[in-house]
Amino acid sequence: MEMMIEELGDVGVVVLPIAELDAGNAADFKRDMAPILETRTKVALDLAMLRFVDSSGLGAFLSCLRKLNGKGGDLKLFGMSKAVRAVFELVRMHRVFEICATKEDAVRAFAA
């Protein structure tokens, strides 16, 4: 999947270009995210298009988070739909990720 990256200062804002992240495409997502995470420490992920995520999708997000955390960086999520949020809440991941409402909120959260 082709990620659109917008550089806002030192924060890389990445748009997730898919509506469903499940066991069928979670590996592709991780693979395509890898070069982005390589050169950055601060990444904000735009989930506005995402309608469905399953446990594999959650695992992929967690993987990204841990890579960035590993080098002192962070991953912030924003634009999450209600359904996706419900899944995050089911497994308490809303407490592991910082979930922001908008892109600006996310960039600002890095600055804080």
Add this chain to the structure above:
Amino acid sequence: MTLTLRRRVLLTQLPLALLLVVLGAGGTLLLDRLGSGIDAILHENYDSVVAMQRLNRALDDIDSSFQLALAGREAAARTQYRESWRSYRENLRIEQANITVIGEAEAVAKLTALTDRYQHEGDTFYGEPAGAPARSTRYFAPSGLLDLFTQIKDARWLIVQLNEANMEQASHDAKAAAARSHTWLVAMLAATAILAAFAGWRTVRATLAPIVAITRSATAISSGDLDRTVSYSSPDELGKLAHTFNEMVEQLRVSRQAVEQRAAQLLDANDRLAAQVRERERAERKYRSIFENAIVGIFQTTPAGAYIDVNPAMAHMLGYASAGELMSAVHDIGRQIYADPARRVDFMRALRDGAVSGFEAEYVCKDRTTIWITLTARAVRDEAGSDAFYEGFAVDITARRRAEQDLRRLNRAYRALSSCNQSLIRADAEPAWLQEVCRMIVEEAGYRMCWVGYAEHDEGKTVRTVAQAGFDAGYLENARITWADTERGRGPTGTCIRTRETATSWSIAGDPRLAPWRAEALKRGFASSIALPLLVEADAIGALTIYAAEPDAFGDDEVRLLTELTGDLAYGITTLRTRAERMRAQGDLRALNAELEQRVVARTTELHAAREREVETGFKIQNMLLLDKPPRDLPGIDVAALTVPSQQISGDFYGFLLHENHCLDVVIADVMGKGIPAALLGAAAKSHFPEAMWHLMSTAAPGELPAPRDLVTLAHTHMARELIELESFVTLCYARIDRRARCLELVDCGHTGTLHLQARTGRCLIIHGSNAPLGVIEGEIFDQLSVPFDTGDVFLFYSDGVTEARDEHGELFGAQRLIECVQRNAAVPPVALIEAVRDAAVAFSRSSPLRDDLTCVAIKVVDFEPPLACAELELVSELTELRRARDFVRGFCAGPSRALLDEDELAALELAVDEAVSNIIKHAYGGRSDQRIHVSAAAYRGHVAVRLRHVGTPFDRLAVVPPALDGSRESGFGVYLIESSVDAVRYGRDELGRNCIDLEKRRRAKLTS
């Protein structure tokens, strides 16, 4: 022309031959006429009978076509009808053209009329639409098809009867004619025989008379009477023979006279010669001296000791060439001849009485050997009365004395032998016994010394002394005897062990082989020795060596006895060794027995286990082939089945077939017999039902199910013949439970019955059908019963193993106990009910093993809510299919016309399905992408149910670890997500053994429609 013998014989036989020819021709003509007459009659009648048989077959086929038509097989019926008529008509025409018997024309006319009516009725029958009740009426009504069919059968039967009666008459006539011909022929043959006898007698008399005359003459001549001649003159061969015979007799008479004259002359000459011989013999005897010819020695001696005269026998006895030599050599008999000179003095003293007889003395021969003689003599006195000379004769008795001596020794040897044999019976230890034997040989047989040595297989091949008796004085200790082929091994003992043959040294003094031991042996008075091998299975294990005080001590008989003794000795050694061996072996055997017993116990246990395993395996196979899994989760029907195996595999089977229109077919059956054959037969029989179903479904209208009776009928036609041939049968119950119609359709083929518990009344009935078991009547049409039922009712299908379970007194469990048991458990689910039935039957027959499998199927009608909607989806086990699974759920729940769940509920169900499918692919199928997952969804008023079926590894809920909710692990949320998203999750198996995951998502508000 003269009549020769040959011509005469031929002339006599000619009229006989002519007579036989006439007789033969007459007989043949008669039989031929008879045969052709019968043949013509039989041929015509036979054609009629055959035509009637074929017609009958065609008639049967026509009739069976109506039955086929009535059974609903219209096309086949019509074809059969048409083709059978063709054959029928053809055979009727044959009969019409072949009327031969009185009354047959009328019968055929009647048959033709009936046939025309029958065909008319038949055509009308087929004119009716298929399945119309009118058809049945036409067939069964009085004067209907069936009635006509019977009438035609009777008419046909009359024609056959007529023809057969005529055939019988023809046969009877033929037999009578044959009998007449037979009598006639016998009479003619008798006449011929009498004629032949007369002619023969004439010929024999003419031929035999001259031969008898010649034979008599020949007999007389052979007994010496040459004066006989044969008086027979005839120009034929016999006349010539008589003439020649007379000439021969004359010649014989002349020759005999010449021989007799010559014999008389020879007899005379012989008599003269014999007289001369007798004369000369008398003369010779006159000069012959008794003296010279006497066999005994005859002598005359002077009292001083010189021979006056001796005969040649006397000289030869003493080893001299002639009487002269003896007489000139001997001057003092006492010193020169007597071994003991004093004996001569005794002799002369004995002669004082004038005569002596039987006086024995030892004489010394010319070669210094001695002989024993016995003397009979008298003293011849002169006028003065003093001894002038002695005369008498001497007989050599050396051989007699030797024989006497041998006999004595032999007797002793016999004694030794028998003692040895007796001692063997008492003996228990080898060395002691051998010692005893040696002692007996020395003491009883009177030898100087005796010992037994065993051949040692050491380097020096020494001979080890194991027993010894007699005068030894350290002889053996220093003898150092071996059985090697060396100097010390060439004595009798060594030689005999080496060669395995008896070795004798007649004289130890003169035998060079005994040089190493000679001095010591002679010192101890051993003059001769013998060594005998102890042979055990042709192997010399040692030797028995005996020393005698005399040279040449061992005579032939003695050696034979000693050989026998040694044989017994060897036998004794073997026996003792065997005895010792046996004692050891008995000990071993006891130990072995104990071990064997242990093994047997172990093996028995193993066998028992193997047998149990076998029974278990057999039962597993039976389970697999014969016993279907009862379907589960059927809305409105609760099914349970159970089998308790007896000790043998049986052919009991049950099967279930679930139809889309809420009908469930149950078949339960019991195949006659036990074991693998019954099981195989059961499996084969069971397979016919799905096949019949498939076959009938393919021609049935959409949504229509073939009736159970048609299914059973069709399945039965497929297997009836095989079952009859195998002399087996199957009792069976085929039931269809229609939940919508609330009706049970039942085809009972000789089965035990079906128990029906009515929930409303609490009554329990056993329903029986009237059909025969499968494989009893070919072409059986099966009846079907309809039993209405209500919610809560229970149907129990059971094998006779249940009702025929017996207690220790042989009493049957019976239907009443079964009914009571079912009534007691009316409220419990079927699974518990059949367990209660089983427990009751097993408890009833507690001490006796089950004779038959207990098989039962229980079906309970329960409340059910039909789903509002259903849908199914088949997925491939690839992760890219997850989207299809979600779309399916979404499409089902939120189609354009309905909204079964609200958005949140739907998203949760979607997530649960996604996670479950994902788990199946990753874990149950281990990531394989070529497997299938079946998804079905059903909507009810209050909830949506999704069932996922797969055939991978079953899911083990207990092995799932709780998720890490702190983000420390990237996976492991799946099961947690599923269980958090829906209201109920069940893991299980369906009736086909597939793993099921059932998800239930409830609505917050119930649907109103």
